[in-house]
Amino acid sequence: MARTPSPMQTDVLIVGAGPTGLYGAYYAGFRGLSTIVVDVLPQAGGQVMALYPEKEIRDVAALPSIRGRDFVANLVEQAAAYEPSYLLGRQAVALVHEDGKPVVTLDDGTVINAEAVVLTAGIGTPTPRPLECGEEWLGSGLSYFVVDPSVHAGKDVVVVGGGDSALDWADALSRIARSVTLVHRRAAFRGHAATLTRVRDSACVIHTDTQVTGLHGDLAAGRLEKVTLRSKAGEESLVAADHVIAALGFISDLGPLREWGLELAGRSVAVDRAGRTNLPRVYAAGDLTDYDGKVKLMSVGFGEVAIAMNHVAVDLDPDLTLFPGHSTEGA
Numbered sequence: 001m002a003r004t005p006s007p008m009q010t011d012v013l014i015v016g017a018g019p020t021g022l023y024g025a026y027y028a029g030f031r032g033l034s035t036i037v038v039d040v041l042p043q044a045g046g047q048v049m050a051l052y053p054e055k056e057i058r059d060v061a062a063l064p065s066i067r068g069r070d071f072v073a074n075l076v077e078q079a080a081a082y083e084p085s086y087l088l089g090r091q092a093v094a095l096v097h098e099d100g101k102p103v104v105t106l107d108d109g110t111v112i113n114a115e116a117v118v119l120t121a122g123i124g125t126p127t128p129r130p131l132e133c134g135e136e137w138l139g140s141g142l143s144y145f146v147v148d149p150s151v152h153a154g155k156d157v158v159v160v161g162g163g164d165s166a167l168d169w170a171d172a173l174s175r176i177a178r179s180v181t182l183v184h185r186r187a188a189f190r191g192h193a194a195t196l197t198r199v200r201d202s203a204c205v206i207h208t209d210t211q212v213t214g215l216h217g218d219l220a221a222g223r224l225e226k227v228t229l230r231s232k233a234g235e236e237s238l239v240a241a242d243h244v245i246a247a248l249g250f251i252s253d254l255g256p257l258r259e260w261g262l263e264l265a266g267r268s269v270a271v272d273r274a275g276r277t278n279l280p281r282v283y284a285a286g287d288l289t290d291y292d293g294k295v296k297l298m299s300v301g302f303g304e305v306a307i308a309m310n311h312v313a314v315d316l317d318p319d320l321t322l323f324p325g326h327s328t329e330g331a
Contacts, residue, residue: 010036010085012312013104013114015092018046020286020301021120022075027306028118029082031313031324036112037084038104040091040255043147045072046122050145050250054168055192060299091125093256095282102281116312119277119284120305124267125255129248131160134215134227141224142215142244152177156240158227159183160212161247167191167199169245174202181205181239183212183229207231215244265290275308281315283308 012028014021017039028035043049053069087106094105102117128144146169153176159169162184170182182199187208189196200206207229214228227241254267263270263278268290275283285308286301314320
């Protein structure tokens with residue numbers, strides 16, 4: 001008979017590995033707390049990595065301009081000083097309290113006993129908008145995320161979509177792929193004009209008013225070879241494709257969090273000035289939260305999660321002071 005794995009133990013469970021969650025992992029460590037970070041996405045970085053990893057971020061203090069991918073890498077490196085554990089590609093689905101402490105179950109059956117939970121899930125669980133054809137190729141040539149751009153080096157890549165994510169990937173992959181074909185069902189793109197200009201100036205082949213209507217190859221072997229394109233005028237053509245990246249955007253909602261008994265304000269979680277929710281030892285920070293005067297910026301999320309972690313530290317050990325001192329004092 002299979003044995004049930006023992007529950008994992010941690011001081012703080014962070015649900016959401018976007019920028020706010022990653023900074024929360026650093027700050028929890030700074031306060032001497034062990035941390036596990038869970039995210040439904042397959043990589044850390046939240047929607048920065050899923051939607052605009054190649055785009056420049058310019059609204060964070062002391063960073064005049066930084067590429068999204070590098071921004072996330074810096075946050076991961078900063079948190080790494082305190083060795084948080086990451087459980088990526090897994091969703092937190094259930095929350096109960098035992099002896100006043102939160103116990104969270106993931107969709108793979110993992111159980112985590114935490115002293116406190118901090119929710120940093122951004123705008124909720126992102127579900128990729130599906131490509132209307134070829135769903136059976138998912139994981140075997142079709143993908144909705146680019147976790148490792150080097151996988152596409154020297155390959156024929158078809159990028160589907162007209163927003164920032166599609167343009168970012170077409171721009172980035174045009175420098176390493178054998179060929180890049182960008183397919184958009186409309187005539188006009190929604191993405192950033194400067195990125196579109198770079199894509200048009202690259203070797204990327206652009207098809208507008210066109211849709212992907214079929215994926216072809218050896219599915220059993222996981223070898224995609226071609227895709228069928230159909231223009232608005234009804235003309236069809238075949239394009240070589242080792243990989244198709246469907247960057248069609250995401251539908252976001254709170255998912256299982258809606259069933260946890262949290263006080264909600266629409267698609268947001270209500271918190272007080274300390275980041276506390278209505279549930280014992282459950283906090284929230286970042287774009288997931290709502291309160292009077294809330295502004296949804298990454299810089300605001302960083303401040304919120306630092307406040308929440310300081311209150312967590314004191315709640316878990318009342319002998320601590322709320323103000324932790326400055327990091328420079330220990331240098």
